[in-house]
Amino acid sequence: MEFLTDPAAWWIEPFTTNVFMQRALYAALLVVLTTSVVGTWVVLRGMSFLGDALAHGVLPGIALAFIIGVDTTIGAFVAAMAMVWGINLIRSHSPLPEDTSIGVLFVGFLSLAVAIMSSASGAYSGDLNRFLFGSITGVNAADLRQQAVAAVISVGGVVVFYRAFLVMTFDQAQAAVLGLRPRFAHGVLLALLALSIIASFEVVGNLLVFAFLIAPPATAVLLVRRVPRIMVAAAGLGAASSVIGLLISYHHDTAAGATMALATVVVFVAVLTVKSAWQALISHNSKTLQVAQA
């Protein structure tokens, strides 16, 4: 109850007195901005499964980059692109539906990552933990810069391609007619998706990035209707969830990434519950009104 009885100590002080909390907060907010604007399109276009697959698909690239000694961001990006290319390849060479080709590569890439990490030297299994669950205490200035760049690119990309994404979401054929190059726009969206995943896994970890990508935009869709508002609401809800998650993690010594991810999902469930109850109430009221009038 301290968050009610002594709100300043519970809500504010961790961020003002603890430099690690400050850095965690900046990182979480940058990541939420990136994942919210990109995640909105993932939710609207029904690409959730692809998003989840990509979140794990970057792992083998990270593992290889780690072993070879190149920047893990580059490795992650290459792996994500390889996965997208592979999914398209399977789809065009088989009669299978897209979710099957995604699923096959999803497990393929994830197991490849674990296999690589366990083989070349057992040295990396400790780091597998870090990839999967994040390490928000280890966020440094370079990570923050990278996350800021990712946020700028994502927001910029979504603004520039707004019309293409919008038309494509609701009518593929018309997008082509309008000269919006839907295939190119789709590629851009996938690249932004990969970018947002890569930028965020230091904070929440690879297993939980997906929560940031899906839950805040999904909650926003329940609340507002126009796409720009969904993006703004998603960013706001995501930011609130991560602040609450960080604070709970701080005060109750729980894993930061998991607590933030859980907070986004709890907010979604809470909003859905309230909204359903509200709608039930409204329809009940209007029925009683009709009965009364009759």
Added chain:
Amino acid sequence: MRRSTNLPEHSRTGIRGSWRGLLRPASVAAAVFLAASACSDDSSSEQADEPMQVDEDAPTIVATTGIWADVVSNVACGGLANVEALIPVGGDPHGYEPSLQDRGRMEDAALVVANGLALEERLLDTLESVAEAGTPVFEVAEAVDTIPYSFGSGHDDHEGHDHDEHSDEESHDEHDDHEGHDHDEHSDEESHDEHDDHEGHDHDEHSDEEDHDEHDDHEGHDHHGHDHSGGDPHVWFDPHRVAEALPDLVRVLNTEAGIDAAELQACADIYQAELEAVDAEIAASVAQLPAENRKLVTNHDALGYYADRYEVEVIGAVIPSPSSMAQTNPAQLEELAELIEHEGIQAIFAETQHTSDDAEALAARVGDIEVVTLYTGSLGPPGSGADTYLGFLRTNTELIVGALS
């Protein structure tokens, strides 16, 4: 019986360097991308075997870490055994996941030497099933006088028995009376005195140690699984304790692997002298440090035995846990940063087999402080100076003394 079943294994071990990386399914896929780097990793990971002249008749001993493999090969010196390390150089013993092949290697071995006290967290089940399948497992930590964790998750052990360190530890745990300056050296010295005369009635491990002294129920694997609660597993940070374990090691190498006791004893005598010499060397170099500088902040809580032996104090760890698999959080890091500032600590000791992200973030918060990487759970690669156990001890001491003077 055992030795004859081992024969095919010996001929395989001779070419292990070439096939080990290739036969693991993961590497098959990975090999395409990282042929060069993986090969160099693999050849170095086998270095624990290299000092041995491979003798076709010698039994194979598998040790979990390279450190214990090096110790065992010194006790079975001159090719009395083929000693292999399971965990490659740079691998974290806390996090190493054994492969099926590893399990096969352990089962085919005449003897498995493990650290024990749950150091090899991900190997526990495998070690247990290997022991059940009939391969004796000798846990070195069972043969030495252990200490409880110095802080962190050792909380529960702390209540109720009277360790000299306790006044210190409790102040760390509560982090509220740093101002009181009870981190002075004398409590450490007292723990040392207690340690030297070694009757140690107030350790909670002592019932175990007494078993050891009596040498009756000491068949390696029956120790399994009953002592995960208490002691700090990182016993190799004290060469004096390792020397204490040599008689038991000689005995199991004789009884379980059938190596000639007199030959083993001759090797062990030489190695014991070397260990005592390094022990004296370390004590002398640490003694050069001014008393107020003998304070360590480590990455995870791994240096308890070093601190205990050489009169230094571990005042905190980035990951305040005896396992490197645990995670820290912003509140703990901030407390540690304040403690570091208060104590005027000059260095944070990271470790080779674990990410130093958290240590670096802590250093960035504190400002004027060095991050020095120690060898902790693994030997160093060839040429690092830490590629043998004795070199590991010397290199770490140089790094510690260099950073703190």
